[in-house]
Amino acid sequence: MKFDSAAGQNVIDQGRIVGKSYPRVDGPLKVSGLAPYAHEYHSDAPNAAYGVIVGAGISKGRITAIDTSEAERAPGVVLVMTHRNAPKQFGIGHAPPGGTGPQQDEKDGGGEKPGRHNKPQLQGPEVRHFDQSVAFVVAETFEQARDAARLVRITYAVEKGRFDLAAEKDKGEMPEDTPDSNVGNFDSAFAAAPAKIDVTYTTPDQAHSMMEPHASIARWDGDQLTLWTSHQIIHWGVDGVAGTLGIHKDKVRVISAYIGGGFGSKLMIYGDPILAALAARQLGRPVKVALTRPQIYNHTSHRPATIQRLRLGAGIDGKLLAIGHDVWCGNLPEGEAENAADQTKLLYAGANRLLRTRKTELDLPLGASMRAPGEAVGLLALECAMDELAEKLGLDPIEFRILNDTQFDPEKGPERPFSTRHLVECLRTGADKFGWSKRNPKPGMVRDGRWLIGIGVASAIRNNLVMASGARVRLSGDGVLTIQTQMTDIGTGSYTILAQIGAEMLGLPMDKVRVELGDSSFPQSAGSGGSWGANSASAGLYYACENLRNAIAQRAGFNSTDSQFADGKVSAGGRSRNLADVVGKDGISAEGKVEFGDLTKRFAQAAFGAHFAEVAVDSVTAEVRVRRMLSVCAAGRIINPQTARSQCLGGMTMGIGAALMEDQVVDKRFGYFVNHDLAEYHVPVHADIPDMEVIFLDELDDKSSPIKAKGVGELGICGVGAAVANAVHNATGARIRDYPLTLDKIMAKMAV
C-alpha cells in the first residue's frame, strides 16, 4: 500500500494496546540467557570449525611476503586463506556476471551503484586500513585457530598514509550527495550582523561499542548458504553477501533473530560473514567466527571525526540573520561524508544560510553511520554555538531558541511546513520540570562544597526517515496471530511493539500474538537504522493486518468495511463469530507492505526534543559528574512508552559519553585507533549515570504513516552532549570546543 496522503482515523487510534507500556515479549528468553545470538547456533552447525581473522599490522601499503607454513602445520588447522588462495569476489561497483537478483530498494546494490553492500576479503596484497583482513585461519577449535593465527608471518612495504584530518581538510571536496546549501546572502548578512560568533568545534572519531561483537556462522547445504549473523537490515546483508560472492540472492539466507546491539555498527557486513562463507564452502562444513573486541575498532567502522565552523549572526532582538555551518570530515574513498550540517537546515529560522560539507580522503578505517549520523555531532557544535551567541546577546538560552523557532523549512519557505513541530513545547515543558528558572546565567556562581554546579540545555532534532517495509501474518486455528518480517530487534523493542500493533489490529490480547523477526525468508522490511524501524515496520504490519482482517471478514461472510475485531471475535451487522472458528484449522494468512510517497518531500518531517543537564564539576580536579538529566520528546505516537523511554535513556547516556569521554585516539604516525578496547575507549558505566527522566509530549504525525509515529532511538542522543557541555560552561565558565570535555581541557580553562 502506498502511503501518500495524511492518515485518517484508524484502528490504531483506539489505543487499546498501542500507546501502553508492555514488558518486552522477548524478555523471558533474554533474562534467562536462552535468546540465541549469531555465534550460538550449536545445534544448527554442530561440527563447525572455528575461524580467526588475521588483521593487517599496517594502515597503508602492500604485503610483500606472507608465510603460512607454520600456521598450516599447527595442530588442528584445516585452512589458512590469504590473498594468494582466496576465491575471487566482487567489490563495490562490480556486479557479478548474471547479477544477484532483483534490486530490493533504492539503497540496494543492484541499481546505480552495483555492489553497494559488498565487502570482498583477501583480494590482493594491497592494505587500505589497519586490521583489514589479511589472512583467515580455520581450525578444529577456537584455541587452535587463535594460536595458529599468530604464526602467519607477514612482511609489508609500508606507504605513507593520510591520517590527520586537520592537516588534510583543505583538500576536501563537496560530496555528491551533500551539495552546498546557500540561501539569501550569508556573507553580507553575517558581516552586517550586530551580534555574532565565529567558532570552530571538533568532534573525535567514536566507536559504536555495541556489546555483541560481529559474528557469523556459515553453513552450506549444496549451493544454498545459511548465515547466522548479526545484522541490522537483513536484505542489505543478503545483498552484500550475494554480491560479494557473486551468487543469486535466493541462495543466501540470513538469520539475525537476536542482535546484541547495533547503533549502526551492523548496517554493513565486514570480514566475518564473507570469510566464514568462503571457508565453509571450501571445507564442506560450517565455519563460525567472531571478531575479537580489539579487532572491531579498526577492522569495522566508526563515527568519523569532524571539524565544524559555526558562524551565527543575530540582530539585537535576538533573531538569527545569518547561519553558517562548515563541516570538514574524512573517510576512505568509498565512505560517506559525516553530514554534520544536516540539522542546521531545519532547526532555526534565519534568512541567510550557508551550509557546506567537505570530505577529504583519509587512510583510516571506514567511517560510517553511528546513532544519528550527522545530527549527533552536528548538534554538539550547533547547540553550543547557540549557547555562546545567547550569552553574547544577554538572552536566556531557551528564549533565544524559541525566538528563532520556525514552523516551516527555512530553506524552502512556508510551502514546505513541518508535519508536526513541538520544539517550543519541549523547551517550555522541560524548563518548567527541570527548574530552569533557578539557573544562574552567570557561570561559576553556584557551589556545593567543592563542586561547581551548572545546568545546560540543548534542542534536539532528528529527521524522520521512512522505508518500505513488509510483513506476513497468519491467524491459526488456535486463535494465535503469528507475525513474520525481516525487521530486526537490536534492543529497540521491535518484538514487543509489533506484537502490540498485531494485537490492536486483530482485537487479540498480547499473549495471543507471536512475532518472528530477522530472517530473510520472511517479507522484506525496513530493518533497524535511521530510527525508521518502529514506524515503517509497524506501518507495513498494519497493512498486512488490514489484508488479514479483510480475508477473515470475507470468510465469515461479513462486509469487511464495517467489521469490528475485538476480544478474539469478528463482528458486523449485529452478528459475531470467534476468530478461531472462522479461520478453521488451516488458518488464514496475508501479506502487506507499506511504500512511501512524497509526503516527506512535501512536508518537513522530524522528531523534536529538548535536553536538560545538571553537572557538578570538581573545583580542584575538574572531574565532571552528571547529576540529573531530563529529555522532553515530541516524536509522534509513542507505541510503547516503556521501551521508548529506554531508547531515550540509551541515547542520553551515549550523549553523555560523547560529551565527556568517548574518543578514538588516532595514532597519526601509524594510522590506527590506539585505544581499541573497552578499557581504553571509555563508554559510560553504571557509576557515571544518575537517575534520568524522559517526558513524551502527546503528538500524532498523520503525515508519517498510518501509525502516526516517528523514531526516538536517535532523537535521544541528538543534542545531549551539547546540553552537558553547556552545563559545564555554566558551572565553570570554561567553554571547551574540542570534544570530549576531559578534565585536562576543563582545568586549563576553568575560571575558578
Next chain:
Amino acid sequence: MSLTRRDAMIMSGVAVAAGATGTEAESAPASTRPPPQADIRLTVNGQARRLQLDSRVSLLDALREHLHLTGSKKGCDHGQCGACTVTVNGRRINSCLSLAVMHDGDEIGTIEGLGRPGRLHPMQAAFIAHDGFQCGYCTPGQICSAVAMLEEIKDGIPSHVTEDLNDVRYSADEVRERMSGNICRCAAYPNIVAAIDDVHGGRA
C-alpha cells in the same frame, strides 16, 4: 585446591613434556605440538560435569562452546565488559579471564541455573518489569552480577565508595559502583538499578 593462572600455565607445560615423545618434543616447534589436554570436573548449576579440555580453554568458552550454555556472553574476552559474569563457589567473576583448568572441583553458577521462563529468579523478573535491558547481550552478566553483588553487601565486603569499612550498607551509590564492571551500551543503567532495588527491598 586453588590454582592461579600462572600455576595452570606451568602445569600445562609439564603435561606437554610428559605427554609427547622425546624426539617430537625436542624437534617440533612449540606451535606444532598437540595441545595439552586436561581432565576437569565442574559442578555447573548443581550438575556434575566432566570435561576433557585443551588447557587453553577459558571458563567462558568451556561453558559456551563445550557445554553449550550460551547464556554467558563473550563481549570482550578481556575482563572489560562483564557480559561473561558467572559465579564460582558463590562469588562473581569474569569467566573470560579464568581458564577452565583452574576450576577443577569448583561450583559454577550461570544464568541458566538462576531461572527459566515460567520460573524466573526474582532478579530476572525484576529486570523484565523495569525494562533493565534492551539488546539483551549484557543482561545475563548483569543479572548474575547483581545477584552476587547483593550477597557481597550482605557479607560486609566493602567497595570503593563504602564510607565506613566496618559498616557496609546497601545504597544506590553502592549498587552503581559495584555494578560498574558490567557495561550496558544500550544503557539500561537507571532501570537496572531500579530492578536491583526492588529485589533488595523484597518487592520482586
